[in-house]
Amino acid sequence: MARSSMKRPNQGPQSSSKRQKVAAETSKHLSTKGKERASNKPTISIPTGLDDDDAPLSDQDFNLLEEYGEAVGFLDSLDYKGIARSKKETLRLHKINKPIRQPVKDDLPDVSSHSEDEGDWSSNIGSDDFGGGSSQGSGGEELSEDSNVEMPYETAPRPRRPSWDEDSDNEVQRLPIKLPDGQVKNVGVKLRRSHEESSEECGNEEPAKELTPEPREDATLGSRLGRRSVVDVVTTKSRKERIHAAKEQIAGICQEIVGDPEDSLPLLRRLHNFSLDTITSPTQSQPVANDQTIRKLAILSQVAVFKDIIPGYRIRSLTDKEKLEKVGQAVVRLREWEQGLIGVYQKFLQLLESEIKGKTELADVSLKCMCTLLVEVTHFNFRTNIISCIMGHLSRRGWDEGSELCHNSLVEVFQEDTTGAVSLEVVRLLNRMMKESKYRANPNVLSCLLHLRLKTEMRVRAFKTSVEKQTIKIKSKEKRRKGTAATQMHLSKKAKKVLKEKETIRREMKEAEVEVDKQERNKTHTETLKLVFVLYFQILKNPRPTPLLPVVLQGIAKFSHLVSVDFFRDLLKAIKAVMTSVGSADSEEPSSCITPVYHRLLCISTAFELLSGQGEALNVDLSDFVNHLYAIIPFIGTLSKAEDTCGDTHTNVRHAGTGKLTVSGTSWSSEAQMLFHTLHLIFSRNAGGAPPAWRAAAFAKRLLTATLHWDPVTAIRAIEFVAGLVRRNPKLEALLTTEDRSFDGMYQPEMDDPELCHPFGTSFFELALLEKNHIDPGVRGAARTLAGSLSR
Numbered sequence: 169m170a171r172s173s174m175k176r177p178n179q180g181p182q183s184s185s186k187r188q189k190v191a192a193e194t195s196k197h198l199s200t201k202g203k204e205r206a207s208n209k210p211t212i213s214i215p216t217g218l219d220d221d222d223a224p225l226s227d228q229d230f231n232l233l234e235e236y237g238e239a240v241g242f243l244d245s246l247d248y249k250g251i252a253r254s255k256k257e258t259l260r261l262h263k264i265n266k267p268i269r270q271p272v273k274d275d276l277p278d279v280s281s282h283s284e285d286e287g288d289w290s291s292n293i294g295s296d297d298f299g300g301g302s303s304q305g306s307g308g309e310e311l312s313e314d315s316n317v318e319m320p321y322e323t324a325p326r327p328r329r330p331s332w333d334e335d336s337d338n339e340v341q342r343l344p345i346k347l348p349d350g351q352v353k354n355v356g357v358k359l360r361r362s363h364e365e366s367s368e369e370c371g372n373e374e375p376a377k378e379l380t381p382e383p384r385e386d387a388t389l390g391s392r393l394g395r396r397s398v399v400d401v402v403t404t405k406s407r408k409e410r411i412h413a414a415k416e417q418i419a420g421i422c423q424e425i426v427g428d429p430e431d432s433l434p435l436l437r438r439l440h441n442f443s444l445d446t447i448t449s450p451t452q453s454q455p456v457a458n459d460q461t462i463r464k465l466a467i468l469s470q471v472a473v474f475k476d477i478i479p480g481y482r483i484r485s486l487t488d489k490e491k492l493e494k495v496g497q498a499v500v501r502l503r504e505w506e507q508g509l510i511g512v513y514q515k516f517l518q519l520l521e522s523e524i525k526g527k528t529e530l531a532d533v534s535l536k537c538m539c540t541l542l543v544e545v546t547h548f549n550f551r552t553n554i555i556s557c558i559m560g561h562l563s564r565r566g567w568d569e570g571s572e573l574c575h576n577s578l579v580e581v582f583q584e585d586t587t588g589a590v591s592l593e594v595v596r597l598l599n600r601m602m603k604e605s606k607y608r609a610n611p612n613v614l615s616c617l618l619h620l621r622l623k624t625e626m627r628v629r630a631f632k633t634s635v636e637k638q639t640i641k642i643k644s645k646e647k648r649r650k651g652t653a654a655t656q657m658h659l660s661k662k663a664k665k666v667l668k669e670k671e672t673i674r675r676e677m678k679e680a681e682v683e684v685d686k687q688e689r690n691k692t693h694t695e696t697l698k699l700v701f702v703l704y705f706q707i708l709k710n711p712r713p714t715p716l717l718p719v720v721l722q723g724i725a726k727f728s729h730l731v732s733v734d735f736f737r738d739l740l741k742a743i744k745a746v747m748t749s750v751g752s753a754d755s756e757e758p759s760s761c762i763t764p765v766y767h768r769l770l771c772i773s774t775a776f777e778l779l780s781g782q783g784e785a786l787n788v789d790l791s792d793f794v795n796h797l798y799a800i801i802p803f804i805g806t807l808s809k810a811e812d813t814c815g816d817t818h819t820n821v822r823h824a825g826t827g828k829l830t831v832s833g834t835s836w837s838s839e840a841q842m843l844f845h846t847l848h849l850i851f852s853r854n855a856g857g858a859p860p861a862w863r864a865a866a867f868a869k870r871l872l873t874a875t876l877h878w879d880p881v882t883a884i885r886a887i888e889f890v891a892g893l894v895r896r897n898p899k900l901e902a903l904l905t906t907e908d909r910s911f912d913g914m915y916q917p918e919m920d921d922p923e924l925c926h927p928f929g930t931s932f933f934e935l936a937l938l939e940k941n942h943i944d945p946g947v948r949g950a951a952r953t954l955a956g957s958l959s960r
Contacts, residue, residue, distance in 0.1 A: 211252045266350070395420070398441050399449045402456050414462040418442060422469050429477040430501065433508040439473070440512055442466035443519060460529055467530065470516055471537045478545050483510055510549060517541075517550055521557050535561060535570050539577035546581060546590055555594055559601045562613050571610070578616045588692035591620055595699045607707055607714060614719040617700055622693050622727060697730055708742040713749055713767060721770045725777040740775055740788065747771035747796060765803055769842040772797050776849035797846060798867060799920035804843055805874030840882045844889060851893065861899040866922030868893050868900060872934040873917070880944035887938075887950040894957065903932045904955060 233240075253261075342355040395417055404410035421439045425432040441447060443466035446455035483506045495503075523534040535558075542554045558574045578594060585591045595617070602609060659667065700723065707720045724739065747768050772793045779788060847867070851859050868890045875883045894900045915930035938951035 208256060209254055210257045211249070212254050213252065397449070398438065398447055399452055399456055402447055402458055402462065407459070410459060411461055414442065414459075415465065418465055418469050422473050425473050426476050429509075430505045433505065433512070436473070436509070436512050439466060439470060440516060440519075443470060443516070464530055464533055467520070467533060467537060471540055474513060474516070474541065475544050477509070478513075478548050479506075480547065482547060483507075483549055513548075514550060517553060521553070524557060524561065532570060536573060539573050543577055543580050543584075546584070551590070552593060552597075555597050559597050563601050563605050563609060565608065565610055567610050567612060571612070575612055575616055579619045582616065582619045582621065585621065586689075588621075588689050588696060592692050592696045592699075595620075595696050595703075599699055599703050602703060602706075607710060607716065609716070611715045611719045614703075614716055614723070617723055618719075618726060620696065620700070620727075622697055622700075622730060697727065700727065701731060701735075705742065708746055711749075713746065713764075717746060717767055718770055721774040725774045728774075728778045736778055737788070739778060740790075743771050743775050744792060747793070763839070765800055766839050766842060768796065768800055769839065769846055773842065773846040773849060776846065776853065780849065780853065794850060794863070795921055797850070798870065798922045801843075801867075801870050801874055804839060805877045840878075840885070844885055847889060851896075858896070861897050862927060863922050864893045864897045865900050865903060865927035866925055869903070869915075869927050869930060869932065870917075872932055875938065875947075876934060880942075880947050883938070883942075883944070883947045884950050887947070887954055890932075891954045891957065894954070899928075901957075902928065903930070904935075904957070906931050906933070 341357060344352050344354050346352055396413065401410065401413045401417060404413060418439065421435045425435050425439070442458075443463050444458060445463070446457055448455045486503065517538075520534040520538055523530045524538070538554055538557055542551070542558065558577065562571060562574050564571070581594065582591055598613070598617075602613075704720045704724055707714065707716050721743070724743075728736075728739070775790060775793045779790065851864065851867075853859075871886045871890055875886045878886065894904070913926035913929055915927060916925045919925040932955075935951045935955045939948050939955060942948050942951070
């Protein structure tokens with residue numbers, strides 16, 4: 169019962185699906201048995217896609233053939249037999265036509281020519297050559313006792329072949345190559361060897377000589393990244409194509425440099441090569457001359473690029489200790505880029521300087537680039553070199569557009585200087601330039617000093633004692649704030665060390681701050697002011713008047729409030745000497761528009777401006793300056809038009825309505841304006857009280873006398889000034905009438921001393937003449953108003 173239960177159950181008949189599968193395979197085998205495979209056939213027919221009967225071509229097909237017949241002409245040369253040949257047939261033909269390789273013949277014997285019993289293989293070197301040693305063969309003889317010792321034939325040099333010593337074969341062949349058909353082809357000679365090289369190499373007397381590399385262009389000159397080389401661009405025959413190609417390449421280079429400056433040093437050097445006068449390339453035997461238009465474009469492009477990529481700090485050279493320190497890869501890359509930038513920038517500035525000194529075609533462009541770099545990147549390296557180049561151009565006595573450009577650049581640098589360091593550097597170089605030229609320079613050069621920011625930013629006096637007093641006050645305040653030594657807490661040695669480290673860190677953080685230290689700025693401005701007044705004193709002490717005097721006197725009048733009061737007496741003495749010397753000698757330049765009368769007026773106004781403000785505390789007698797002004801009024805009265813100082817020339821331009829004269833780029837007041845400005849300073853000075861009545865009467869009488877000769881504008885100003893004197897001094901009303909009155913002495917108009925001329929011995933009879941006979945109605949009205957003021 170158990171056995172029957174373990175028997176495998178009887179399987180029924182096969183299913184119909186299995187039968188169908190077997191039948192299908194059998195039928196498939198029978199169907200393919202009688203056919204031959206396509207790979208076994210010698211050729212395979214190429215299907216055409218058409219029926220047995222070829223369809224006729226249409227007109228459209230003929231048109232296509234006529235139009236594109238040349239493009240499909242390669243179909244006629246096709247190898248239809250080769251295309252239709254099967255793989256099996258191709259292999260069969262290859263075996264039939266396979267080339268037979270011939271064995272290489274050499275001097276060595278065949279391997280099968282000797283057997284072990286026929287003898288030994290001798291090296292054909294006798295035992296005497298080996299120093300008594302022997303090498304025995306396999307015929308039962310023993311080898312030498314020490315088998316580890318090198319045999320003499322192992323250390324012997326390799327014997328030379330006879331072919332090496334022939335002149336014709338004294339060369340090294342390249343390795344051969346094998347062609348697809350099995351043939352071996354020699355490529356050619358790689359290098360010819362001389363007898364000396366062969367003997368030296370075989371004898372091992374000296375190492376083999378290095379092969380001279382072929383000339384190769386640098387990345388800054390050669391063709392890189394799809395760009396043509398600089399030499400190819402410059403040597404293009406057509407000038408239009410040459411400039412067009414240079415423009416495209418320069419524009420692309422500038423765009424890439426601005427996009428990624430730190431990785432574009434080769435491009436920056438390549439851009440600089442476009443600005444060179446001659447380009448030297450390893451592939452050219454002679455330097456190639458560059459086009460001036462391309463150089464101009466490259467120079468202007470470099471200026472624009474430097475303005476964008478120059479960092480906002482000054483790059484300093486690394487110390488020896490910093491070079492030995494281990495730094496990260498980012499720091500190394502940054503240092504390499506900074507040093508590379510400095511090198512290219514220095515070469516560019518040297519190029520500009522050579523163009524300016526050589527006075528070439530690009531001198532004006534180079535000077536403009538220098539001025540732009542000075543204004544835009546004043547903080548960067550080589551600032552002193554740029555200023556020196558600009559000062560060299562300003563040292564010439566002539567004045568042109570380039571000089572005006574340099575002057576405006578220095579003015580802009582002075583106005584934008586917040587620390588005073590750049591201004592101090594410019595003033596130092598200006599002092600040196602004036603000394604070297606013996607103070608013979610254009611007056612406009614010194615006019616830039618009037619734009620220094622000294623008057624608005626200095627808060628301490630420019631002498632040593634005051635600065636020291638300010639420093640002492642600051643230190644005393646800090647000491648009182650900290651307390652005395654007895655009340656201070658005792659610090660241990662370790663605490664003092666920590667405090668010292670914190671103080672060092674605090675100083676470093678202060679240096680890194682953007683805010684300018686006011687105390688440091690005051691010191692810099694003090695030094696600048698000292699140099700400015702040293703320059704002014706040197707010009708004032710010149711024994712002969714120079715055209716620089718007006719600018720110097722204007723500068724003294726502007727910055728006199730910043731100097732010590734102790735210098736005022738020396739200044740007044742020097743100004744007085746200049747005033748008297750101008751009256752006795754003419755100017756060095758007769759063609760100058762600044763007349764001696766203007767020089768004297770400027771000296772008088774400067775003296776009174778010195779004693780205005782803080783100078784009022786000094787009790788200084790300025791009667792000599794007052795008398796000198798009283799004496800030169802008749803000279804001004806002889807001028808046909810006091811508003812003009814010289815004729816219309818190319819060096820001066822008269823501005824309508826303002827009355828100011830522009831001489832070679834500098835604005836001067838006219839003589840009439842300077843006269844009334846000086847008169848206001850004299851009669852408005854508060855030191856010593858109001859001016860005496862006799863002085864006011866003398867000046868009023870002399871001004872009315874000069875009014876008879878002046879133009880209407882100056883005459884009206886003179887009458888109005890006299891009216892102001894009459895209002896301030898009631899004693900002058902007696903001069904408005906002709907009635908008899910008592911007075912001491914008789915009026916002396918030729919006397920140049922206002923105190924001795926007895927002005928009250930006369931009257932203002934000029935008012936009647938002006939009221940009745942003057943041609944201008946404005947003058948008549950002003951005279952009538954002044955004459956009728958007594959009745960009111």
